[in-house]
Amino acid sequence: MAKIAILGYGTVGSGVAHVLDENADRVRLSAGENVTLAAILDLREFPGDPHEELVTHDYQTILDDPEITVVCETMGGVKPAYEFTKKALEAGKSVCTSNKELVAKHGCELCDIAKQHGVSYLFEASVGGGIPILRTLEGALKSEKIDRIEGILNGTTNFILTAMEEKGASFDEVLKKAQEMGYAERDPSADIDGHDARRKIAILGSLMTGSLVDADEVPTQGITDITADDLALANELGGTIKLIGSCRLGENDALEIMVAPFFVPAEHPLASVKGVFNAVAVHGNMLGTSMYYGQGAGKDATASAVVADICEMVRNAGHTVPTSLSGQPAKTASSADTARRFFIRFKSADKDGILDAIGGTDKASERDGEAAVLTGCMKESELAQKIAGPNGVTKWLRVLDTEEE
Amino acid sequence: MAKIAILGYGTVGSGVAHVLDENADRVRLSAGENVTLAAILDLREFPGDPHEELVTHDYQTILDDPEITVVCETMGGVKPAYEFTKKALEAGKSVCTSNKELVAKHGCELCDIAKQHGVSYLFEASVGGGIPILRTLEGALKSEKIDRIEGILNGTTNFILTAMEEKGASFDEVLKKAQEMGYAERDPSADIDGHDARRKIAILGSLMTGSLVDADEVPTQGITDITADDLALANELGGTIKLIGSCRLGENDALEIMVAPFFVPAEHPLASVKGVFNAVAVHGNMLGTSMYYGQGAGKDATASAVVADICEMVRNAGHTVPTSLSGQPAKTASSADTARRFFIRFKSADKDGILDAIGGTDKASERDGEAAVLTGCMKESELAQKIAGPNGVTKWLRVLDTEEE
Numbered sequence: 001m002a003k004i005a006i007l008g009y010g011t012v013g014s015g016v017a018h019v020l021d022e023n024a025d026r027v028r029l030s031a032g033e034n035v036t037l038a039a040i041l042d043l044r045e046f047p048g049d050p051h052e053e054l055v056t057h058d059y060q061t062i063l064d065d066p067e068i069t070v071v072c073e074t075m076g077g078v079k080p081a082y083e084f085t086k087k088a089l090e091a092g093k094s095v096c097t098s099n100k101e102l103v104a105k106h107g108c109e110l111c112d113i114a115k116q117h118g119v120s121y122l123f124e125a126s127v128g129g130g131i132p133i134l135r136t137l138e139g140a141l142k143s144e145k146i147d148r149i150e151g152i153l154n155g156t157t158n159f160i161l162t163a164m165e166e167k168g169a170s171f172d173e174v175l176k177k178a179q180e181m182g183y184a185e186r187d188p189s190a191d192i193d194g195h196d197a198r199r200k201i202a203i204l205g206s207l208m209t210g211s212l213v214d215a216d217e218v219p220t221q222g223i224t225d226i227t228a229d230d231l232a233l234a235n236e237l238g239g240t241i242k243l244i245g246s247c248r249l250g251e252n253d254a255l256e257i258m259v260a261p262f263f264v265p266a267e268h269p270l271a272s273v274k275g276v277f278n279a280v281a282v283h284g285n286m287l288g289t290s291m292y293y294g295q296g297a298g299k300d301a302t303a304s305a306v307v308a309d310i311c312e313m314v315r316n317a318g319h320t321v322p323t324s325l326s327g328q329p330a331k332t333a334s335s336a337d338t339a340r341r342f343f344i345r346f347k348s349a350d351k352d353g354i355l356d357a358i359g360g361t362d363k364a365s366e367r368d369g370e371a372a373v374l375t376g377c378m379k380e381s382e383l384a385q386k387i388a389g390p391n392g393v394t395k396w397l398r399v400l401d402t403e404e405e
Numbered sequence: 406m407a408k409i410a411i412l413g414y415g416t417v418g419s420g421v422a423h424v425l426d427e428n429a430d431r432v433r434l435s436a437g438e439n440v441t442l443a444a445i446l447d448l449r450e451f452p453g454d455p456h457e458e459l460v461t462h463d464y465q466t467i468l469d470d471p472e473i474t475v476v477c478e479t480m481g482g483v484k485p486a487y488e489f490t491k492k493a494l495e496a497g498k499s500v501c502t503s504n505k506e507l508v509a510k511h512g513c514e515l516c517d518i519a520k521q522h523g524v525s526y527l528f529e530a531s532v533g534g535g536i537p538i539l540r541t542l543e544g545a546l547k548s549e550k551i552d553r554i555e556g557i558l559n560g561t562t563n564f565i566l567t568a569m570e571e572k573g574a575s576f577d578e579v580l581k582k583a584q585e586m587g588y589a590e591r592d593p594s595a596d597i598d599g600h601d602a603r604r605k606i607a608i609l610g611s612l613m614t615g616s617l618v619d620a621d622e623v624p625t626q627g628i629t630d631i632t633a634d635d636l637a638l639a640n641e642l643g644g645t646i647k648l649i650g651s652c653r654l655g656e657n658d659a660l661e662i663m664v665a666p667f668f669v670p671a672e673h674p675l676a677s678v679k680g681v682f683n684a685v686a687v688h689g690n691m692l693g694t695s696m697y698y699g700q701g702a703g704k705d706a707t708a709s710a711v712v713a714d715i716c717e718m719v720r721n722a723g724h725t726v727p728t729s730l731s732g733q734p735a736k737t738a739s740s741a742d743t744a745r746r747f748f749i750r751f752k753s754a755d756k757d758g759i760l761d762a763i764g765g766t767d768k769a770s771e772r773d774g775e776a777a778v779l780t781g782c783m784k785e786s787e788l789a790q791k792i793a794g795p796n797g798v799t800k801w802l803r804v805l806d807t808e809e810e
Contacts, residue, residue: 019691023548030547124545130692132545139544140529140537140713142435143428269698272677279696286424286709287535287699291684293674294695304691308545 002031002314003038005062007084008075009046009055012098012125015303016072017051030311038068059084063091070313072306073097082106089113089121096309098125098302104199104215107206108325120321122309127200128153128278129302130295137207138323144284146208148248150400151280152273153200155296156184156191157223157243162274165231165240171224183276193222194243194259201245204280205257208247211330213257221260225395230345233372236365237343239265244400254333262400263343263374270400289402335380341399342375342383350392357386374399407436407719408443410467412489413480414451414460417503417530420708421477422456435716443473464489468496475718477711478502487511494518494526501714503530503707509604509620512611513730525726527714532605533558533683534707535700542612543728549689551613553653555805556685557678558605560701561589561596562628562648567679570636570645576629588681598627599648599664606650609685610662613652616735618662626665630800635750638777641770642748644670649805659738667805668748668779675805694807740785746804747780747788755797762791779804
């Protein structure tokens with residue numbers, strides 16, 4: 001029997017307890033032995049909770065209990081999660097987490113400490129709760145040379161863009177509705193400004209390259225600037241607009257990484273991912289494109305991912321489950337030199353001049369005096385030159401093409 | 406350094422050699438040591454092949470070489486693959502395979518033999534080459550109660566249906582084109598009659614239930630009966646038609662398993678899987694729906710899956726990688742008592758009588774005197790009763806709804 005402790009009994013932490021109760025038989029099968037919840041650290045009390053008697057306010061009792069071999073850190077934030085995680089690892093306990101902020105900031109160091117102490121640090125739930133993408137990258141895809149990972153990594157923004165598209169509603173209207181439905185926080189900035197996706201793509205980029213991507217350095221653009229008109233015009237041009245976390249290896253294996261709204265052609269598998277769902281497309285040199293799709297958040301889905309980590313750590317008690325995180329800083333490249341197509345927006349009145357400037361031959365889509373067109377393939381720097389000056393381009397987005405094109 | 410042998414140097418077997426060469430660095434990272442191809446068993450010679458000197462016609466030399474610890478069986482068919490696999494396992498060598506026929510027929514027995522000898526039998530590449538679905542079921546999803554697996558498991562039929570839909574072309578025309586392009590065999594029966602998908606869903610159903618699903622007992626219907634009209638009418642009703650391998654747990658945990666063309670509503674994630682791509686949707690009690698998408702076949706994609714198995718077996722040398730296959734026969738149930746919606750086809754002239762009979766209120770889609778409608782939710786036995794007699798229903802398909810509906 002393995003004993004575990006949960007740090008932080010909020011949505012995810014209590015979800016972990018729920019999954020362990022509900023799926024006890026399956027957990028035993030997966031872990032190879034019974035997994036028992038032995039302690040819960042939280043500042044609050046939980047009268048009436050089935051596990052209320054396990055709640056403690058003193059972390060030291062957990063650290064001092066040699067029978068507790070696995071700790072689930074579901075507190076969120078860097079402080080005090082970082083200290084707590086370090087102490088658990090140093091006490092010879094494996095730790096798993098759903099805390100993307102902590103993993104993006106200190107994941108590599110924590111993996112090193114885990115290794116030094118013969119235990120594991122796993123973080124499947126930190127990137128897209130219901131999608132087992134990290135385990136797939138570290139397992140089935142590990143013998144592939146991965147050169148691109150592109151994903152819809154945030155359910156809130158995908159819900160908003162989907163609703164704007166389907167209902168022709170404004171960003172503000174839909175955000176308000178998402179907040180009412182509990183799909184968006186009262187302070188929605190982490191989602192709509194792209195910071196949540198930024199941390200997730202930094203983790204994916206780090207695993208893909210086996211080097212350290214600093215999440216704070218990832219160029220990030222959110223969706224507050226996207227209008228229902230943009231989406232309608234994109235639809236007419238045979239695509240949609242999605243907030244994409246993208247990393248790809250360019251020349252000299254330098255990593256181009258960013259979060260930004262992209263025009264996604266309808267035939268791209270990410271185009272049909274709607275509502276709160278997330279998906280990650282991975283391109284490997286032998287496997288080609290594969291895609292992983294599921295609930296990006298949600299209490300039970302995220303908790304299920306944490307429990308999968310618990311089972312893996314119990315199964316591997318006595319040695320470290322390897323991860324590809326390393327302290328070697330990733331070599332990054334700007335996107336300015338990447339050639340791709342672009343979706344550009346302008347007033348219909350400016351059409352002739354703009355088509356002239358970009359040398360585009362495609363017909364523009366137009367509605368109510370607003371227009372858009374897809375350019376041919378060019379570098380970002382080239383586009384910037386062509387649309388420099390007062391020629392009326394009001395907005396441009398990158399086009400997410402597949403490798404094969 | 407781990408030494409391996411390949412049995413059968415055809416498309417997949419030579420692909421495995423190619424991936425081992427091309428991705429040697431990644432393979433070393435994944436396996437934890439160098440993996441070296443030491444022998445190739447084939448009846449033929451391969452003059453000019455980079456590995457020609459490794460070819461042997463005598464299996465005994467491979468069995469007798471104690472340094473060869475892993476054997477890749479990429480021969481296909483049951484004979485002599487079954488005997489060869491058994492002998493390798495009994496000689497203490499782990500075996501991986503892309504051979505779905507053998508796995509569907511003898512997988513459980515071969516896993517047992519592997520366990521007895523402290524080695525492994527893995528078969529990721531037997532279900533959808535480019536989709537790491539078996540490893541995901543046995544790993545990340547193992548602590549879930551999986552109650553539904555539904556997939557597009559055959560690239561040839563998905564290519565055909567997609568082309569019929571997009572071009573309005575007939576089945577025969579498109580099949581001919583698929584044969585010319587190498588996407589369909591000269592004798593296409595294994596694909597178009599659903600037998601390939603049948604073996605794959607039997608393997609998935611076996612892993613899902615931890616019991617033995619006899620592939621020969623899976624009710625199977627192919628796509629030869631589907632017309633461009635069916636697809637056009639399905640489109641008008643907001644969906645498409647896909648060949649689906651389906652297994653789901655019904656009452657008393659009995660397994661309803663089948664291969665058949667389904668009407669798939671556009672909002673279902675499987676609806677947008679086009680061309681030769683495959684995808685598998687899995688529903689777990691905590692995780693909800695997740696989906697795995699990739700190339701279903703193709704030399705490099707399939708070989709990459711075999712290589713992932715090789716790496717896992719090398720990494721786990723000295724003990725058996727567990728699988729959920731068991732000899733306990735699965736408890737199956739007929740689909741007659743499952744309530745769902747249906748897509749039914751008839752001549753426009755018969756419309757009034759049919760809408761009366763099924764009690765349907767939806768408007769029918771019609772073109773050129775042909776019509777279709779989606780029924781309400783009812784049992785298959787109930788549908789059969791309602792459309793019994795000469796009331797003009799020419800065809801019916803099940804509707805693939807998501808659990809959530």
